[in-house]
Amino acid sequence: QSVLTQPPSASGTPGQRVTISCSGSSSNIGSNYVYWYQQLPGTAPRLLIYSNNQRPSGVPDRFSASKSGTSASLAISGLRSEDEADYYCAAWDDSLSGQVFGGGTKLTVL
Amino acid sequence: QLQLQESGPGLVKPSETLSLTCTVSGDSISTNSYFWGWIRQPPGKGLEWIGNIYYGVTTYYNPSLKSRVTISVDTSKSQFSLKLSSVTAADTAVYYCARLGKWLVPSWGQGTLVTVSS
Numbered sequence: 713q714s715v716l717t718q719p720p721s722a723s724g725t726p727g728q729r730v731t732i733s734c735s736g737s738s739s740n741i742g743s744n745y746v747y748w749y750q751q752l753p754g755t756a757p758r759l760l761i762y763s764n765n766q767r768p769s770g771v772p773d774r775f776s777a778s779k780s781g782t783s784a785s786l787a788i789s790g791l792r793s794e795d796e797a798d799y800y801c802a803a804w805d806d807s808l809s810g811q812v813f814g815g816g817t818k819l820t821v822l
Numbered sequence: 823q824l825q826l827q828e829s830g831p832g833l834v835k836p837s838e839t840l841s842l843t844c845t846v847s848g849d850s851i852s853t854n855s856y857f858w859g860w861i862r863q864p865p866g867k868g869l870e871w872i873g874n875i876y877y878g879v880t881t882y883y884n885p886s887l888k889s890r891v892t893i894s895v896d897t898s899k900s901q902f903s904l905k906l907s908s909v910t911a912a913d914t915a916v917y918y919c920a921r922l923g924k925w926l927v928p929s930w931g932q933g934t935l936v937t938v939s940s
Binding site: 714744745747749756757759762763768800802804806808809810811812813814815816 | 857859861863868869870871873874876882883884885920922923924925927928930932933
């Protein structure tokens with residue numbers, strides 16, 4: 713069982729806006745940065761969001777994220793077929809002194 | 823630019839010890855503000871943090887793996903290593919080494935697949 717909680721699946725149609733939630737606790741999301749990763753089939757996870765809401769260079773501004781208390785969310789607007797992937801949230805956990813992850817959300821573009 | 827590269831056997835027999843090494847370039851492994859760690863992903867499953875080593879001495883392990891994991895550093899080779907003992911098929915996964923930290927943007931290696939099978 714993952715430390716952070718994500719819905720196992722999400723879906724949307726092209727052009728739609730989709731959000732993925734991530735819930736944690738005071739020892740992780742509540743007191744540290746949240747990161748989001750995108751994993752396309754057969755590839756390594758790619759950092760999509762860092763420091764709660766910052767995009768690395770090369771990540772389209774269709775991807776945005778926010779954090780409030782012990783929860784976070786990733787939003788994808790203008791959904792495209794190439795966004796179909798697994799998405800993971802992550803955060804540092806002070807009680808473990810390590811990185812904890814959500815179980816992943818499989819995004820399907822209908 | 824920081825680069826991390828995992829290396830080690832791709833096949834390990836059940837009950838034996840899995841050993842992987844991560845070679846770091848582009849940064850000093852002795853920097854005391856970083857944690858050097860390991861993450862794994864079994865086929866078709868999610869990501870799991872295995873453990874970290876801090877300042878080459880202090881280790882932190884996932885409680886679910888703690889009894890079987892050892893992480894160590896060789897600063898002279900700019901490498902850190904993972905040993906996982908008494909492996910079973912459930913330990914089959916892609917293993918990633920990473921530079922981590924409380925306020926640090928994580929950096930990962932490309933990953934290496936380790937299969938546990940006789």
